[in-house]
Amino acid sequence: MFITGIGRTKFGILDKSLPEMLYEAMQKTLQDSPLKIEDIDAVVISNFLAGPTTSQLHLGSLVTSLLPGTNLPAFRVEAACASGGTAVYMAGSLLSDYENIMVLGGEKLTGQMNKKIYKNIAMAGDLLRDQKEGLIFPAQYALVAAKYLKKFGLPPEDLALVSRKNYFNASKNPLAHFNYRDLTADAICSSPHICHPLKLFDCCPISDGAAGLIVSRNSLSQRDIEILGRGAATDAISISQRKDFTGFSAARCAAKRAYDAADIEPADIDLAEVHDCFSVAEVIAMEDLSFCRKGEAMDLIRSGETSLSGRLPVNTDGGLLADGHPVGATGIAQICEIVRQLRGEAGERQVSRPEIGLTHNVGGVGGTAVVHIMRRCI
Amino acid sequence: MFITGIGRTKFGILDKSLPEMLYEAMQKTLQDSPLKIEDIDAVVISNFLAGPTTSQLHLGSLVTSLLPGTNLPAFRVEAACASGGTAVYMAGSLLSDYENIMVLGGEKLTGQMNKKIYKNIAMAGDLLRDQKEGLIFPAQYALVAAKYLKKFGLPPEDLALVSRKNYFNASKNPLAHFNYRDLTADAICSSPHICHPLKLFDCCPISDGAAGLIVSRNSLSQRDIEILGRGAATDAISISQRKDFTGFSAARCAAKRAYDAADIEPADIDLAEVHDCFSVAEVIAMEDLSFCRKGEAMDLIRSGETSLSGRLPVNTDGGLLADGHPVGATGIAQICEIVRQLRGEAGERQVSRPEIGLTHNVGGVGGTAVVHIMRRCI
Numbered sequence: 136m137f138i139t140g141i142g143r144t145k146f147g148i149l150d151k152s153l154p155e156m157l158y159e160a161m162q163k164t165l166q167d168s169p170l171k172i173e174d175i176d177a178v179v180i181s182n183f184l185a186g187p188t189t190s191q192l193h194l195g196s197l198v199t200s201l202l203p204g205t206n207l208p209a210f211r212v213e214a215a216c217a218s219g220g221t222a223v224y225m226a227g228s229l230l231s232d233y234e235n236i237m238v239l240g241g242e243k244l245t246g247q248m249n250k251k252i253y254k255n256i257a258m259a260g261d262l263l264r265d266q267k268e269g270l271i272f273p274a275q276y277a278l279v280a281a282k283y284l285k286k287f288g289l290p291p292e293d294l295a296l297v298s299r300k301n302y303f304n305a306s307k308n309p310l311a312h313f314n315y316r317d318l319t320a321d322a323i324c325s326s327p328h329i330c331h332p333l334k335l336f337d338c339c340p341i342s343d344g345a346a347g348l349i350v351s352r353n354s355l356s357q358r359d360i361e362i363l364g365r366g367a368a369t370d371a372i373s374i375s376q377r378k379d380f381t382g383f384s385a386a387r388c389a390a391k392r393a394y395d396a397a398d399i400e401p402a403d404i405d406l407a408e409v410h411d412c413f414s415v416a417e418v419i420a421m422e423d424l425s426f427c428r429k430g431e432a433m434d435l436i437r438s439g440e441t442s443l444s445g446r447l448p449v450n451t452d453g454g455l456l457a458d459g460h461p462v463g464a465t466g467i468a469q470i471c472e473i474v475r476q477l478r479g480e481a482g483e484r485q486v487s488r489p490e491i492g493l494t495h496n497v498g499g500v501g502g503t504a505v506v507h508i509m510r511r512c513i
Numbered sequence: 514m515f516i517t518g519i520g521r522t523k524f525g526i527l528d529k530s531l532p533e534m535l536y537e538a539m540q541k542t543l544q545d546s547p548l549k550i551e552d553i554d555a556v557v558i559s560n561f562l563a564g565p566t567t568s569q570l571h572l573g574s575l576v577t578s579l580l581p582g583t584n585l586p587a588f589r590v591e592a593a594c595a596s597g598g599t600a601v602y603m604a605g606s607l608l609s610d611y612e613n614i615m616v617l618g619g620e621k622l623t624g625q626m627n628k629k630i631y632k633n634i635a636m637a638g639d640l641l642r643d644q645k646e647g648l649i650f651p652a653q654y655a656l657v658a659a660k661y662l663k664k665f666g667l668p669p670e671d672l673a674l675v676s677r678k679n680y681f682n683a684s685k686n687p688l689a690h691f692n693y694r695d696l697t698a699d700a701i702c703s704s705p706h707i708c709h710p711l712k713l714f715d716c717c718p719i720s721d722g723a724a725g726l727i728v729s730r731n732s733l734s735q736r737d738i739e740i741l742g743r744g745a746a747t748d749a750i751s752i753s754q755r756k757d758f759t760g761f762s763a764a765r766c767a768a769k770r771a772y773d774a775a776d777i778e779p780a781d782i783d784l785a786e787v788h789d790c791f792s793v794a795e796v797i798a799m800e801d802l803s804f805c806r807k808g809e810a811m812d813l814i815r816s817g818e819t820s821l822s823g824r825l826p827v828n829t830d831g832g833l834l835a836d837g838h839p840v841g842a843t844g845i846a847q848i849c850e851i852v853r854q855l856r857g858e859a860g861e862r863q864v865s866r867p868e869i870g871l872t873h874n875v876g877g878v879g880g881t882a883v884v885h886i887m888r889r890c891i
Contacts, residue, residue, distance in 0.1 A: 177745075186564045190644060192636040193593035196763075196880030199747040200639070200754055206766040208745035209881070210599055213589045215571035221588055231609035258570040261578070266568060367555075367586035369577040376578055385574075388584040502574030503587070 136230050136350055137359040138509065140168025141471040143346035144241075146459030147312040153185055153243040156345035158201050160464070161239055164347035169355050172202065176233035178209040181222035181240030182463035187255040189243055198239060208233075215259035216412060219466025220496030220505030223350065224367050230352045240463040241345030252341060256462075259499045264373040273338055273413070275374060275500045277330035280415035283381045284332060287430040291332035295323040296436050297414040298336045298456055304443060305453025307484035312342045312459030337414040342459030346467040348474070357513045360474045363491070364397025364508045366390060372502045383501025386423035390495070393506040394425075401425040404508070405489035406447065406476055408469035410497035411454040420495050421449075424506070448486045451476060466496035470507060477511040514608050514728055515737040516887065518546025519849040521724035522619075524837030525690040531563055531621040534723035536579050538842070539617055542725035547733050550580065554611035556587040559600035559618030560841035565633040567621055576617060586611075593637035594790060597844025598874030598883030601728065602745050608730045618841040619723030630719060637877045642751040651716055651791070653752060653878045655708035658793035661759045662710060665808040669710035673701040674814050675792040676714045676834055682821060683831025685862035690720045690837030715792040720837030724845040726852070735891045738852045741777065741869070742886045744770025750880045761879025764801035768873070771884040772803075779803040782886070783867035784825065784854055786847035788875040789832040798873050799827075802884070826864045829854060844874035848885060855889040 142163025144156050151159075157180075165172060178198055186192045195209035210229075214221040219240045226236040244252055257271045265275065284291060299320050306316035318336070326335035350362070368388035374380045394401065401424060409424070411417035421432035426447060435441060441449040452458045452472040455465060473492035475481045494507045520541025522534050529537075535558075543550060556576055564570045573587035588607075592599040597618045604614040622630055635649045643653065662669060677698050684694035696714065704713035728740070746766035752758045772779065779802060787802070789795035799810035804825060813819060819827035830836045830850040833843060851870035853859045872885045 183570065184564070186562070186633075186636050187570075189640065190632075190636050191640045192561065192591060193638070193750060193877050193880055195592050195599075196747045196750040196877055197639065199880070200749040200751065203749060203754070206746045206748060206762055208602075209747045210603060210745075211591045213570060213591060214573050221573075224586075225588060225603060225607070228607045228610050229603070232606050254568075255564075258564050258568050260571070261575065262567065262569045367588075368584045369574045369587045370584060371578040371581060372571060372574040373578065376581070384584055499571050499574055502571055502577070 136227050136352060136362045137354045138348055138474050139351040139355045139359050140164045140170060140349040141474045142167050143310060143468050143471055144344050145310045146342045146344035146461055148245045149343040153189060153191065153241055154197060154201065156241045156343065157198060157239050160241060160345035160347040164237065164349060168349050170235055170349060174235050175237045177229055177236045178207055179222045179226045179236060179238045180209060180211040181218040181467060182211060183213055183215055183218050183242060184255050184462065187258065214503045215498035216462050217466060217496045217498030217503040217505050218463050220494065223467060223470060223507065224365055224505050226350045227362060227365055230350060235349055235351045237347060237349050238467055239347045240467045242461040242463040243343050244341045244461065245343050261373040264375050273330045273333060276413040276415060277333045279380050279500065280332050283415055283419065286381055289433055292324050293433050294337055294414040295320040297411065297417045298323045300442055301411060301450050301454040301456040304451050304484055305457030308452045308458055311453045311457055312340055313457045333413055339412050339455040339460040342461040344459060344461035344464045346464040346471055348467055348470060354512060358478055359512055360477050360509045361512055362507055363510050364393040366392025367505045369503050370501055372499060374500050382419055382423050383504060385501050386495065386497060386504035389504040389506040390424050393508050397508040403491055404447065404493045405491050406451060406486055407449050407493040407495065408472050409449055409495040411450055411456050412460060414456065424495055443484060443486055451481065451484050451486060466505065469494040469496060473509050477509060514605055514730060514740045515732045516726055516740065516852050517729040517733045517737050518542045518548060518727035519852050520545050521688060521846050521849055522722050523688045524720045524722035524839055526623045527721040531567060531569065531619055532575060532579065534619045534721065535576060535617050538619065538723035538725040542615065542727060546727050548613055548727060552613050553615045555607055555614045556585055557600045557604045557614060557616045558587060558589040559596040559845060560589060561591055561593055561596050561620060562633050562840065565636065592881045593876035594840050595844060595874045595876030595881040595883050596841050598872065601845060601848060601885065602743055602883050604728045605740060605743055608728060613727055613729045615725060615727050616845055617725045618845045620839040620841040621721050622719045622839065623721050639751040642753050651708045651711060654791040654793060655711045657758050657878065658710050661793055661797065664759055667811055670702050671811050672715055672792040673698040675789065675795045676701050678820055679789060679828050679832040679834040682829050682862055683835030686830045686836055689831045689835055690718055691835045711791055717790050717833040717838040720839040722837060722839030722842045724842040724849055726845055726848060732890060736856055737890055738855050738887045739890055740885055741888050742771040742775025744768060744774065745883045747881050748879055750877060752878050760797055760801050761882060763879050764873065764875060764882040767882040767884040768802050771886050775886040781869055782825065782871045783869050784829060784864055785827050785871040785873065786850050787827055787873040789828055789834050790838060792834065802873055821862060821864055829859065829862050829864060844883065847872040847874060851887050855887060
């Protein structure tokens, strides 16, 4: 299967509704692709919170309102922050029934509805075990970070290296939520505490935005990017139900399934987009994806190997931390970035001739994980 | 593809949480099937409103909490009241990647959260065009009913024939929400107005419940039911965006796709479960499924042909009107009923030796439609 078109909006605090953003992503995706809207056989929509935040469900039909008279099959998928990756995964399976499928994802999280946004985002956690205990996601990931740092004897300041890299990358991405080119590790470490050991710049922002792509059964041009392998997995929803949470078994499973399907090794990956909702999540992702051994991810990051000019650039678009995290769009935007890099169209942040890229999209605190591995055709 | 196991809870006002109901449906489905939980390769979850009503999203991971240590891929699908049919449809496509897939759907709509339930259900309609105008679903379907009755010169009392049949059928279904064996057309016609011309008994109830089934790539036993053909389609979300709403183009499209895939004619169908969220919806379904010509559905119903002993029994379990409508479960329960009838296991409501059955599941006011056609193997 092949990705034959990509497109996305700017991420940030946008004065646009969800349908407006989805429409913009759809138009940009079609402009990027050799296909026309008449060639699209089905649509998969990724969204997390439009019900609770904007009182709008049934997005399959809503998107068809933007495409009058088409009667396209349209399916909405939700897997918390892994909704986007999950939607692309399911579109891959739907290729058994359709030739060309558009995947659209978006989220409207800022504005009037924002006052309840922390409560709404917490719906990705278990109602009884997490939400009612006040364990919103920054608190959950703070537990993960504290446990990880303690287990491997690392200072909290190390986490700033992840944020600094991703903010720098975002400064080369004109569509990113943030553009702070010169954010220093000192500034990150002296930013306000959100939940110890996580500071402000260890946490991704609340963003609006949308992204789209087209998956096709057959290749249409040399710009197409092949999906070599994919994997999806889940784990118990609450970290209180897990033996260990310094790594995520769902991510390890999804990665193994994707590597096996692609018949490649972790060492074959030239660049990756990983789910850095918090700085510590990128650290753990390096290990769950077998880019290094358990406990060694900080060494990898510290060495500069995951920076734009390193051996394995990670989150070249700025990641969730600095590109932003409009939840339903995120997993799709990760794939858009890999496609852009593999095509050699990433502008100022282009890395050197990558051949194989990987995306890693996570829902909750490792409750869902989806991994895609892609390769350029020429 | 084959259905190799079915199971469901009672529908009604239940003192059970959503996870409890999903667990019960899962257990019953496994008991009905030759498969064990270790044989299941993936799960698709159908749910409409757990976010807004019970503050619980990320149900893929939640279901995995019920299956410790499995790391199964699990995907939640939402398409308003067509969520269940859509989930089965997507499971069919996922068979290109997996051997045996469990589909689980459920909804918790009664109880504490119930005060906002009408507002929440309205999220299946367009925010600006429908919700903000106060067009909740009984009002929308009342417009459909008024227009249909006027166009074909029919009295509102005719609609009572649908409700009477479905309430009678539900009285033979021990798991149904209602058991009013002797509900007369007079009692239906003299029930309180909900929105003219729809009376209380023209409207389905708010139900809790869950249902499950397993779809398998290969047949496992003679009890299996083959899915011969399936179709999905959407239309603009608001009836204000349609030229005509005395029929649903999404349902006609989905039906045509399913008939074409199964390579059969409407006349080959021996029984059907159709989406009778309101009595008028069953009338329109008869025409959208080409069981009769436009404007002739009331003749078909009046003649008794769609009753249990008729040529084409419709909604043998009582339908949404009397079996109940726990939204995420509904489309799955429709398929469970067809499977039960085709196997000859429908007890008191068993119809005479049916070979081919059809389900028709609709979201919103015809915004999404999914049709499945099934046949027994022996």
